[in-house]
Each structure stands twice: as structure tokens, then as C-alpha cells.
Amino acid sequence: MGFSKSRPLFSSAARRLSASPASYxxxxxxxxxxxxxxxxxxxxxxxxxxxxxxxxxxxxxxxxxxxxxxxxxxxxxxxxxxxxxxxxxxxxxxxxxxxxxxxxxxxxxxxxxxxxxxxxxxxxxxxxxxxxxxxxxxxxxxxxxxxxxxxxxxxxxxxxxxxxxxxxxxxxxxxxxxxxxxxxxxxxxxxxxxxxxxxxxxxxxxxxxxxxxxxxxGPYYPTGFKAVKLEATDYAIRAWPKGVGDRKLGANYAPGILPQRMAASRGFQQNLWLFGDEGYITEVGTMNAFFVFQLPDGKLELATAPLDGTILEGVTRDSILALARERFDKDKWVISERKFTIQEVADHAKAGTLVEAFGSGTAAVVSPIKEISWRGQPIAVPLQAGKETGMVAEQMAQWIAEIQYGEVEHPWSVLLN
Missing domain, CATH: 3.30.470.10 (Aminotransferase class 4, branched-chain amino acid transferase, N-terminal domain)
Structure with a gap:
């Protein structure tokens, strides 16, 4: 998949711990x-x-x-x-x-x-x-x-x-x-x-x-990854431009419970939140969403929605993007924060160029996705043979855990004296 494990981590990155008021x-x-x-x-x-x-x-x-x-x-x-x-x-x-x-x-x-x-x-x-x-x-x-x-x-x-x-x-x-x-x-x-x-x-x-x-x-997946099935949701909206979807407010969470229960009644573990008539992908449940596409030139793209005010500024999201930009082979990978639609995902699946998809968040780190239902039709998301996860999700979970548990020294891991 073009991972480059020999590249250094962010050895010189300093943590900025001073007060910072809201941007706006x-x-x-x-x-x-x-x-x-x-x-x-x-x-x-x-x-x-x-x-x-x-x-x-x-x-x-x-x-x-x-x-x-x-x-x-x-x-x-x-x-x-x-x-x-x-x-x-x-x-x-x-x-x-x-x-x-x-x-x-x-x-x-x-x-x-x-x-x-x-x-x-x-x-x-x-x-x-x-x-x-x-x-x-x-x-x-x-x-x-x-x-x-x-x-x-x-x-x-x-x-x-x-x-x-x-x-x-x-x-x-x-x-x-x-x-x-x-x-x-x-x-x-x-x-x-x-x-x-x-x-x-x-x-x-x-x-x-x-x-x-x-x-x-305990571990989110105590017996190993369990890939989930999503329902693409456009009858309810999690957040909207110039709203507060990018802020961690309790008021953002309760309104998502009813759509999640409705999805669960149809056999899906979570919602894939869409926005607008175009069906832009924003988040999955209460997590940020990542997709891997194979591009026409043979490169692979790791794509996630941009920080445009409609998605949460996830710490795990930021970590995945930073690690991908640092460790993935730049000749083989494109790391994108951009808008993309459920139709684009469906087109990639039909063409055989949808590689994998997963959510990211503090609780699970990564949550692999195996299927998305859109307008009553399933979009199959590939997994590794014999596993409940794609390769990128598995690799990110490993890299982040190594930092969290101090197995790899890194400025993201703050040791308490």
C-alpha cells in the first residue's frame, strides 16, 4: 500500500499549551x-x-x-x-x-x-x-x-x-x-x-x-475489529455551515440519537451523515469519516471532509492526517481534506476503486466500515482478506497505540511526572 516506515516522526514538534481563545x-x-x-x-x-x-x-x-x-x-x-x-x-x-x-x-x-x-x-x-x-x-x-x-x-x-x-x-x-x-x-x-x-x-x-x-x-474491540454497516442519512442533518457542528457541545449529540435508532431498526450500526442536495459526506455517527480511493494515475487517496465548520476538529482525525503525511510514500499517496459525495463513493465502488473506509475518534481510534446503504442499495466496502478492517485503518490503529502507550517516543505523548 506504499507505507514508508523508515521516515521519522515529528521529533521537533513542540506542544503549545498556552491559552487560545475561540477563533470566532x-x-x-x-x-x-x-x-x-x-x-x-x-x-x-x-x-x-x-x-x-x-x-x-x-x-x-x-x-x-x-x-x-x-x-x-x-x-x-x-x-x-x-x-x-x-x-x-x-x-x-x-x-x-x-x-x-x-x-x-x-x-x-x-x-x-x-x-x-x-x-x-x-x-x-x-x-x-x-x-x-x-x-x-x-x-x-x-x-x-x-x-x-x-x-x-x-x-x-x-x-x-x-x-x-x-x-x-x-x-x-x-x-x-x-x-x-x-x-x-x-x-x-x-x-x-x-x-x-x-x-x-x-x-x-x-x-x-x-x-x-x-x-x-477497556478496548473498544476486545476481540478484534468489527467492521460496521452504515445507513447514508439525508433525512436528518447533523450540522450545517456557519452553525456549531465544529464545536463539542452536548446539544449536538442528543438530536442524533433518533436517526441512529431508526438506522439500527433497519440493521445498521450507525449513520453516515450527508449534507445538501449533493450528498456531501461529513461524519459517521459521532466520528470523523475517512475513505481510501484508487485514482486514475494509480495513486491512492486518503480523503476526509474539510474543516469547513460542519465537522468536529477531531484529535484522532488530525493525528491520522499528520501520520499519513509523514509516513506514507509521497509518490504513491495523496492526502486530501476535501468535499466529496456519496455518489463519488458509489462510483468508486462500482469501478472497483473504493479501497476502504473507516471512522476515527477517541473511543475507538478507528472503526472500519464494510457496507453503506444509500437509497436502499448497498455499497460494499472492501476489507482485508480474513480481517474486519482495511489496511490503512489497521496501520493507523497500530501507530497511534504505539504513541499512546509510550512504545514509540513522540511529543504527542505527554509523560506525567
Missing amino acids: LLCRSWQHQPKFCPASTLAASEPVGASLSAANISIERTAAPKEKLPPTKLVFGHTFTDHMVQIPWNDTDGWLTPKILPYQNLSLDPATCVFHYAFECFEGMKAYKDSNGSIRLFRPDKNMDRMSKTAARICLPTFDHDALIKIIAELVKLDGDWIPSERGYSLYLRPTLIGTQASLGVAPPKSALLYVIMSPV
Whole structure:
């Protein structure tokens, strides 16, 4: 397939952990015409009190540690560790003291704005144990950047990225014995930011709470890859241009459940989200989508939808693109971020030039696809002989896991001291 394993990794890439506000916020010009303006122009003139700091973390250890399940009994997102982070914010004082507390319920007024107007965003990231028992985070700077952009888009406070990574690192180290040592297991981290002002009225919240919870998880495919069947979906739309499909908002997820249940009732595991009369491919379920095509000149193309505002800026997506550009033979591969349609996929399948397809995301890393139903007709997606995956998906899963578990030293893998 033209992989070039001899090429070096990104040995000189430095992680940028400083705060970065959202790229754009909806605002109005002096002519009262809606437009998008750089968030930094607002942040520079609006005092927000104290910045988020990791220097004064308060830690309260639990007096009643939970019993840990055997790794083989773990169900994704059902078991949670002993501790959590809570960091309040208000528009007068800014960020208050970060606290690591025993895992506990939140107490919120029924009028709290998160319940009524969806002032909520979150991230999904993981911590891993390497063969030496050391703990590693995978590209946390990317998660912090995306979360800060999402927060700014819905008028929640942004934060210093490096400070939040340090706070999360203290939580992970405190509950580090919750991370199973077996290869394939990890600790799923869920940083969440909600508006907490108790009032009925659509306005920027004057108070907020950033909290982090953690859940030990097993391999997404414990017995090996299981390729999925998709239903190409155009009767419902996941996201649209100039909307918030590129932000990790809780409000983006609930509307996708009904179409997924409808697809499941017809025997499909997920939706392949299409957009517009042209049927542009955007995402698969809650994952980014990749397709491999053979081109007329004999080259292979790894294609995924562009970051045009309708798809999430996936950390795994970015990792796959970066590794492909670094390690694939440039004489044999074209790496594309472009618009393409379900009709193009169907044409490639008919011509025998559809090579493979897969989704990418934090939970599964890659999810191979074996069939797409479009207008009631199946589009068969090739797999490797005797396997439930294509070659590119398999290779990417291996390369990324080697970095995540510290088997290959790489700046994406952040070692916690």
C-alpha cells in the first residue's frame, strides 16, 4: 500500500499549551450587521478576574474508596474513579480555587441556565499506562484548544490551557491506580464546562463550573475489529455551515440519537451523515469519516471532509492526517481534506476503486466500515482478506497505540511526572 516506515516522526514538534481563545465569536458590527469577529478582540477589552491557575489546587481525598472492577468487567462510561475536579468561575472574580474532591453529585438550582439553554460543552481524552507503569496523556493541548474554542462560542469562560492540563494531571496521578495496566485499556477523561447562573433569561452566564470526571475503559474491540454497516442519512442533518457542528457541545449529540435508532431498526450500526442536495459526506455517527480511493494515475487517496465548520476538529482525525503525511510514500499517496459525495463513493465502488473506509475518534481510534446503504442499495466496502478492517485503518490503529502507550517516543505523548 506504499507505507514508508523508515521516515521519522515529528521529533521537533513542540506542544503549545498556552491559552487560545475561540477563533470566532458571533458579534455585531457598527452597522448592526451580523458577522464573525476574532474572539481575542473581545477578550482584550473585557476583564474576567483571576486567570485559571494550577498553583493553589485544594485536594480532599476520599474517606471511602470505591471497589475496582476487574478490567474485563468494565463498560464504557459506567464506572467512575474516586475523585473529580471542580473549578467555579464568576464574571467578577474570574476563576476560583481548583478543587480535587471525592466524586460526588452536583447541587444546582432548577433554574440553572445549563438546563434551559444548553450552556454546556465537554471534551473526551484519555490517559494511558506504559510498560513501565508511567502515566501518559495523548495530545492534551489539542483537547484544551478545542474546549476553549467551544466555550467561547457559547459565551462560557475560556481558560489557560497549560493550567488546566496541570490540574487534570494531578487528578490523574491521584487516581492513577484506576488505570488498568493491560494493553488496550485506558482512563477516559471528561472535562465539562457548564453555565450555573440560576435565572430564566437567554444571556451570557455570570457563573460557571468546570469539572472533570474519569472512567476506566477497556478496548473498544476486545476481540478484534468489527467492521460496521452504515445507513447514508439525508433525512436528518447533523450540522450545517456557519452553525456549531465544529464545536463539542452536548446539544449536538442528543438530536442524533433518533436517526441512529431508526438506522439500527433497519440493521445498521450507525449513520453516515450527508449534507445538501449533493450528498456531501461529513461524519459517521459521532466520528470523523475517512475513505481510501484508487485514482486514475494509480495513486491512492486518503480523503476526509474539510474543516469547513460542519465537522468536529477531531484529535484522532488530525493525528491520522499528520501520520499519513509523514509516513506514507509521497509518490504513491495523496492526502486530501476535501468535499466529496456519496455518489463519488458509489462510483468508486462500482469501478472497483473504493479501497476502504473507516471512522476515527477517541473511543475507538478507528472503526472500519464494510457496507453503506444509500437509497436502499448497498455499497460494499472492501476489507482485508480474513480481517474486519482495511489496511490503512489497521496501520493507523497500530501507530497511534504505539504513541499512546509510550512504545514509540513522540511529543504527542505527554509523560506525567
